[in-house]
Amino acid sequence: NAGVMQNPRHLVRRRGQEARLRCSPMKGHSHVYWYRQLPEEGLKFMVYLQKENIIDESGMPKERFSAEFPKEGPSILRIQQVVRGDSAAYFCASSPSDRPREGYTFGSGTRLTVV
Amino acid sequence: SQQGEEDPQALSIQEGENATMNCSYKTSINNLQWYRQNSGRGLVHLILIRSNEREKHSGRLRVTLDTSKKSSSLLITASRAADTASYFCATDGGSARQLTFGSGTQLTVLP
Numbered sequence: 001n002a003g004v005m006q007n008p009r010h011l012v013r014r015r016g017q018e019a020r021l022r023c024s025p026m027k028g029h030s031h032v033y034w035y036r037q038l039p040e041e042g043l044k045f046m047v048y049l050q051k052e053n054i055i056d057e058s059g060m061p062k063e064r065f066s067a068e069f070p071k072e073g074p075s076i077l078r079i080q081q082v083v084r085g086d087s088a089a090y091f092c093a094s095s096p097s098d099r100p101r102e103g104y105t106f107g108s109g110t111r112l113t114v115v
Numbered sequence: 116s117q118q119g120e121e122d123p124q125a126l127s128i129q130e131g132e133n134a135t136m137n138c139s140y141k142t143s144i145n146n147l148q149w150y151r152q153n154s155g156r157g158l159v160h161l162i163l164i165r166s167n168e169r170e171k172h173s174g175r176l177r178v179t180l181d182t183s184k185k186s187s188s189l190l191i192t193a194s195r196a197a198d199t200a201s202y203f204c205a206t207d208g209g210s211a212r213q214l215t216f217g218s219g220t221q222l223t224v225l226p
Contacts, residue, residue, distance in 0.1 A: 042203055042216030091157060098212045103148050103160035
């Protein structure tokens with residue numbers, strides 16, 4: 001079991017470009033969560049998805065950010081027209097249910113740098 | 116302060132000593148979880164304690180929860196250099212299927 005796989009590990013984008021971050025949950029996990037971590041801070045919730053459905057996007061910025069978890073393939077976090085303030089580590093977590101008894105499994109993250 | 120605030124922000128101890136980190140939160144919770152993050156890496160789940168539990172053990176880890184004070188502590192006994200990492204508490208509360216993290220405690224264990 002490879003765990004939660006995120007790619008790329010590092011991503012550099014120029015201001016105005018698009019960033020696409022991918023997350024493949026653990027085998028058997030149908031619940032995916034995206035978090036953002038700014039330097040020296042804890043993780044902040046962004047969005048919670050199940051297959052083909054966005055369940056809770058209360059932590060997503062209203063503009064430029066979108067997420068999907070299609071029936072087939074990984075979950076995608078998409079950031080359009082990136083700005084310097086989007087530079088952060090983006091973590092994906094997965095779970096087999098919406099209230100896992102043993103916590104969530106996190107990926108190693110994608111570190112986005114906007115130059 | 117934010118939900119899930121850890122104290123202290125940084126802790127430096129010698130190998131073999133015990134390390135205690137505290138976490139305070141503001142709202143009611145279903146459970147509280149502790150995670151560890153090595154520099155530049157993802158989070159590793161350490162232990163989950165439910166709101167109706169007061170203490171839980173896992174190997175060298177001991178977690179307590181006091182819901183009346185809205186606080187939790189993580190004790191690492193007989194620390195090792197490999198325990199050097201950031202430790203975060205996260206609360207799972209209400210109907211929201213999301214975790215609220217604190218800013219973390221940076222633990223350094225000196226060999």
